Amino acid sequence: VLLSPEHKKIRTAVENHARDIKKAVRSLTRTGAAPVFPQALWKRVLLDEVVDFDEINAFFFSTKLDLDPTPVSTVESALHKALGRSAERKTVSTSIIWFRCFDKYSEAVETVFPYRTSELRVWRRHIDDLFTAKIDESQTRVIAYDIAARKVIASNPGILFNQCNRCRARQTPDGVS
Numbered sequence: 001v002l003l004s005p006e007h008k009k010i011r012t013a014v015e016n017h018a019r020d021i022k023k024a025v026r027s028l029t030r031t032g033a034a035p036v037f038p039q040a041l042w043k044r045v046l047l048d049e050v051v052d053f054d055e056i057n058a059f060f061f062s063t064k065l066d067l068d069p070t071p072v073s074t075v076e077s078a079l080h081k082a083l084g085r086s087a088e089r090k091t092v093s094t095s096i097i098w099f100r101c102f103d104k105y106s107e108a109v110e111t112v113f114p115y116r117t118s119e120l121r122v123w124r125r126h127i128d129d130l131f132t133a134k135i136d137e138s139q140t141r142v143i144a145y146d147i148a149a150r151k152v153i154a155s156n157p158g159i160l161f162n163q164c165n166r167c168r169a170r171q172t173p174d175g176v177s
Contacts, residue, residue, distance in 0.1 A: 006119070006160060007160065018047060038055055127146055
């Protein structure tokens with residue numbers, strides 16, 4: 001696969017992070033320059049893997065405060081508790097929620113890969129166009145398309161977010177499959 005300079009830059013950064021991912025996460029989160037973001041998801045951002053927006057939604061936008069005084073015994077249980085897994089899962093189900101989560105995701109990605117800003121803007125605009133073209137009942141289909149496309153992008157080093165035409169799912173007459 002012949003990669004563009006943008007692809008090569010991302011691949012090089014990912015390879016560097018992967019050498020010691022725990023150290024990369026620690027270094028990033030301890031600098032003070034990283035935005036607030038679910039600790040458990042930084043690894044996925046650093047490795048340019050698909051990120052679950054439901055996790056972002058639960059972390060930032062949960063309306064339930066977990067006041068359980070039970071002490072946690074492991075880091076994993078603390079993360080589960082902090083991400084709201086002990087509470088109800090917060091599913092991304094509307095365009096408004098999707099945009100809030102995408103903006104938090106973009107902020108994290110741009111912290112790690114500052115040269116991806118325009119790429120992420122193209123994707124945001126692409127999804128906005130789909131939401132705008134659809135009636136309210138189709139929002140879940142646009143969200144499902146976004147999830148599928150982000151999986152394709154994350155698993156294929158030859159596709160970036162600004163190459164929407166290369167990751168589109170099969171289209172139906174109304175524009176979303």
